[in-house]
Amino acid sequence: MAKTSKPDTASPVPLSRERVLDAALYLADEGGIEALSMRKLAEELGVKAMSLYNHVANKDDVLDGIVDLAIAEIDLPNLEIDWKLAMRRRANSAHEMLLRHPWSTMLIVSRVNVGAAMLRYVNATLGCLHKAGFSFEMADRAWNAIDSHIYGFTLQELNFPFEEAEYSEAAQKGLPLIPAQEYPYLNQLTHQIIGGHYDGIHDFEFGLELILNGLDELLNKK
Secondary structure, X not given: OOOOOOOOOOOOOOOOHHHHHHHHHHHHHHHOHHHOOHHHHHHXXXXXXXXXXXXXXXXXXXXXXXXXXXXXXXXXOOOOOOHHHHHHHHHHHHHHHHHHOOOHHHHHHHOOOOOHHXXXXXXXXXXXXXXXXOOHHHHHHHHHHHHHHHHHHHHHHHHOOOOHHHHHHHHHHHXXXXXXXXXXXXXXXXXXXXXXXXXXXXOXXXXXXXXXXXXXXXXXOO
16 A cells, blocks of 8 residues: 655745645654654644644644545545445445555544545445435445444454464464364364465455445345
8 A cells, every 4th residue: 555655844835734734644654643743743844833833723633634634535436326336446445545544543433523525425425325225314324334344344454463474374373272172163264274275364345245235135125
């Protein structure tokens, strides 16, 4: 995944909200959200910390701003194509964005985000589902179910303790902990991973298709 490019902090262009948020996004991508402070942000921009407050209210305003920048990278669902295809593209785009900005998932799910990009994102999502035939109530439930998969899978992927290439070796090392007499099914699965018959890495598309197909069945029952 492409990283956020380093902003031109030496630019003679006057300080602006856009420049402040671009620099904040870069710092968060490089060092995590814990690396982002008003002092470090000012240092990155080569200005005094107090000058930042002419463009952002406080750190919370900065966090809200960079969340909205991240959300703006997600492809909005196209209301003119099949709803499942539109939601699949939206989900994959969101997943890719969250991987580019590893700090963003927890901020999105733990804050009230009402930036312009977020509002467009939610509005287009509801519009796509409602146009497909879902009531507004069911459309809201549907996109929340999809997003629970997106956020949960992404957090697991970002924090998974092994790289894909290491997983078979890790399974081999862990095999003594799951003797066949006590854990027969888990033991058999582990042998499949060790033997290369199954990589053991969870599949984003698998869970997404289960949800979309379930929603499609629900829609067709109406």
